[in-house]
Amino acid sequence: MSKRTIVTMPGDGIGRVVLDETIRILNSAGFDAEYVEGDIGWEFWCKEGNPLPKRTIELLQKHKIGLFGAITSKPKDDAANELSPTLQNKGLVYSSPIVGLRQHFNLDICIRPCKTYKGNPLNFIRRGKGGVIEEPIVDVVIFRQNTEGLYGGVEWSNPDNTVYAALTSHPKFVKNFGTVPREDLSISTRIFTKSATTRILMAAFEYAKKNGYKSVTVCEKPNVIRETSGMMFKLAQEIQKKKFPEIELWNTNIDAQMMWLTKNPENYGVIVAGNMFGDIVSDGFAGLIGGLGFACSAQMSEDGIAVFEPTHGSAPKYAGYATSIVNPIAMVESACMMLDYLKEKEMSAKIRKAVAQVIQEEKVQTYDMMRMTGSADVLNQGAASTQQMADEIIGKLKTKYSNNPDYEYEKNS
Template identity: 45%
Template sequence: ENTEGMYIAKEEEYTEDGAIARRIITRKAERRIIDYAFQYAKNNNKSKVTGVHKANVLKVTDGLFKEILYEVAKDYEGEIEVEDFYVDATAMYLITRPESFEVIVTTNLFGDILSDEGAGLVGGLGMIPSGNIGEDGALFEPVHGSAPDIAGQGIANPMAMLLSACMMLNYLEEYEAEESLNDAILAVLEEGETLTPDLGGNASTSKVAEAIINALN
């Protein structure tokens, strides 16, 4: 959920020795993202949604999140299974049994941390696309930042950007174009000969892009 939680930037120093941050959780926003998670599972042939929270400590805000999770789950009973875990347990399970997850829904801070952990399982941030999807529009971008440590070296992995384009094409219902681009990226990965250093190769950004273009053609 990308509009509230800990990332609303409501922080203040109340003395020179302390500060406070506010965490906002609303029924409207959580119902919206949780329902989206179940719809995503249904539309993509997934059988389970996992809600992630810390309701044992954050009893009011994450208690509300968990309550809404099971309210929404009733609308998909018999179609989509639901489960919930604490965020710290989820962090461990992503390492020890990642195959047990299909769709994870959570609040902003927890999702930010877990998504980067998940990236580490599949090649790093250079492989991970993202989408900010609202009711009236969407924005797609790689998860990673500007990578100043490798700026100007021509070795950034372009796959996260191209996979973000795949997500955008899916959102626009350009399914044939999405499949073609996704298959081209997969072909280059499976061949394993034209990869950037983050994936163990020595190819440049432009060489990887060129290989994907050739696979498209």
């Protein structure tokens, strides 16, 4: 097999450092690849008026696989003010480049695993009967529809005559908003299509069957958002009945789910949701396994293009530190998802075992794992730097621990 080429897109803030350290880990694990860097992010918005240049799209189109760091996004007016003076007042409007990638390549399947590492001091605990402290094992995989819904970008402020006429054709709009001045209206749509909804549901059920999960939960709000959430659950019922009768189909409302996830998170397996609710519930479950420092994701298209990224932001307040303090594990886990996608499962399992050993030993911990407030001073208080955490993982890759079954990350690596 020829050497793979991976498009790296560091993006903004801490994106570069976590990506660079992850590539060191991949190299140490024996992953044979060439890396080409794609321009993306705030720098290119400010100086070119485009945070997602065409050249980066072409790179990803050519090489198919991307590792992405993090993105800075700011409100509309702030973004306009930070444009180069030569680009201001030309009608340029900032939009998230990662959303742009999703829509351009139809990266409609987003997978966000949230799985417990034994010994992680940030793991969720609860009080059981008799005051006993319990630490439930969380093993949840969220399937988020990635291109439609509230993030579809179909929005208006002060809608024009055509849009306003369409809105006033709905009796509830007339009743509730008919007397509101048009210039006071800002409108975002929530569009679901049957084809994309069917595809995310099928992906969730197929993953559950392949990996031994007993249930798929549709997490939406069909009792209120009847057309979109209702369509998703109805399609799920049809798919489950015809193709996956051995897998239980559960239905939860997003608000109730956010309450239940701290009561019985071990009961859930695969969860599927639309764009916004999938974003919310995945962050909720990520909080149970240590927070965004442990939250990874994959997004992929039907045409074989896939991008892997941590779900944390660019953390610009930490980006300027002389020595980086941030936790790279979310980026490392995202790279492991890439390895799984490329059928390098033995290599990904080896890296996960090395990470599991580092966490379980509790000798090297980043500031978040030590429950510190982030600052440059945490390194003087015993917290590991980003590089030190990567060094420790690399060290474990070179020892017997990476092949020790006692340090299995989880059953479904």
